[in-house]
Amino acid sequence: MKISIQQNTLSKAIGIVQRGVSSRSTLPILSGVLLRAINDELILTGTDLELGIETKVKCNVIEEGSIVLTSKLFGEVVRKLPPEEISIEADMENNVHINCGNSKFNIVGQPYEEYPQLPELDEEKSFHISKELLRSMIKQTIFATAQDETRPILTGALMEIEKSEASLIALDGYRLALKKVKIDYSEDIKVVIPAKTLSEVSKIVDEDESDVKISTTENHIIFSAGPTVVTSRLLEGQFLNYRDIIRSEYKTKAVVSTKELQSSIERASLLAREGKNNLIKLDISDDTVVITSNSEIGDVYESIPIKLEGDNIQIAFNSKYILDGIKAIESEEIELYLTSNVNPCIMKPLNDESYTYLVLPVRLA
């Protein structure tokens, strides 16, 4: 393999595929990135076997070929080279010669034959979505996926396409986040995507201008954004029937300023943190919500004006879970829906059905 390529072009491409490389892999070859020079392109690949990321860049291919280079070292070398043309040549012994300006590196590579092949997938269903929509869907739900592995299916988010509407749903047993968007696709899809995959996709689409094509097979999902393709295994198993959890009946509806609610709960949580459970109490009555919390070191009392419909209610929450939801809501005002102090609270942006956050209360003794 022999190529020459601009430093900044290569550096950016390495940054993308490195997201697929695990630093904790037990298989040494997986700490590398695969370089393939074909026609007038360099194709780079990083994978941890669950998730694979491939991108391609134009370059001057003097001799076609392939090589695997340690991801971390190769990335750092390229990033630290001057913004000039880099020549990369792999010899028969897999030694790689990298020349740029007055710098000459010789780095031991690994044979490309040892690198695992990404699965060849026949895309069964596929649709397009704008990168802004995809990013906001991920950002508004991913934090609600389960962090522990006791129920593996909950470490992913459910993507459900029905009647030209795409939903992304995450839940961890304490709260649920649901984002819906309209798309131009009429078939049904129902898959559970690992949170890590969604997180990497969200970062990658950030760096690219194109819309994203999403394709699914029985066991995989493929995100294509410009020259970059992210392939991920799907999680196996049955996701919870989330529709049963989100009830539409309520006895109390309150509309409150998002910013004031967030600031007050953040202040209250300073004391809640000192106690157990990050416990804060909300007392909603008439035109005010009073937020209180206490611990050995003191107590706090916050009051915010609200617009109330329905019954007064007193209810307690883990402040972290309720704050996560408030931060995911972008509108200036939030609607809170409550039924009793043992039923979930539902939060939505004002007059906007596209986002739903549901959080379980803490039962007080």
Next chain:
Amino acid sequence: MKISIQQNTLSKAIGIVQRGVSSRSTLPILSGVLLRAINDELILTGTDLELGIETKVKCNVIEEGSIVLTSKLFGEVVRKLPPEEISIEADMENNVHINCGNSKFNIVGQPYEEYPQLPELDEEKSFHISKELLRSMIKQTIFATAQDETRPILTGALMEIEKSEASLIALDGYRLALKKVKIDYSEDIKVVIPAKTLSEVSKIVDEDESDVKISTTENHIIFSAGPTVVTSRLLEGQFLNYRDIIRSEYKTKAVVSTKELQSSIERASLLAREGKNNLIKLDISDDTVVITSNSEIGDVYESIPIKLEGDNIQIAFNSKYILDGIKAIESEEIELYLTSNVNPCIMKPLNDESYTYLVLPVRLA
């Protein structure tokens, strides 16, 4: 005690004195900040007994008095309050009531009588220095203080005033950094200041517009910057006679671009890091310095043009120590002075005697 004060004024003052509070103190009262309301001022104090920081702000004193509040919690509460007037009132039981807008906090305080008094010091000698000069003196030397406690005196920097010249010197057995500036003061001073003190002073003067007054007593040093006073114990013991280490004879003088030298050594150190000692080799001959390094995973060869006077030389260094010095030099070109491959290398900014960095070579087998 009862006061009212603007949120941003109080928040800034807490940020300053919190630098003096240790998070690892064994004495509970030291995790607090002392508040004293006197005349029309609030005086705040934080200390870990080695280092004490005091600052004062104007406020509306309704009732004079003093109280100690947990530094971390008090700081966070004030930072999260809206930018309005805050009322703070301590009652007879040391409970503190903090009110601002629609927020009411009650926090358990501690009696001010238990807070240690900062030493009352008679300033023996004192001089003024501009904050820019003081900051650059600290920044260019502090990194060369010893990190381990085997020779406690080397965890500080020597401040030496002689013939209207102030020098700050730090060394750790592997390298030495020396910065000299002219000041308007003719007496002699020789004290060793803990690195932590210098680091905090550097951050505090950053936030203030005033010049700094430095005063010394037998065992203490006092930095006064506007409304803020930093008092620190001095380190006891004899500092190394650094003048004996910095020789003026040399056999090789090379002038090289600071940026090129830094980039090349940074790249070389990517491979040096993989081996032992971060070892890089410099081969200075004629009009070029060649920098090489190698490890199991590969090798690197960098060449940079130089202006050479004197002998050719081959010498090896720990790349970290030489990089620290290059980064501390602000001029576009660096002068390197060398004698042999077992004698120290001295680095200076081009045509500038105010800064000296000395680094020991690594002897090759």
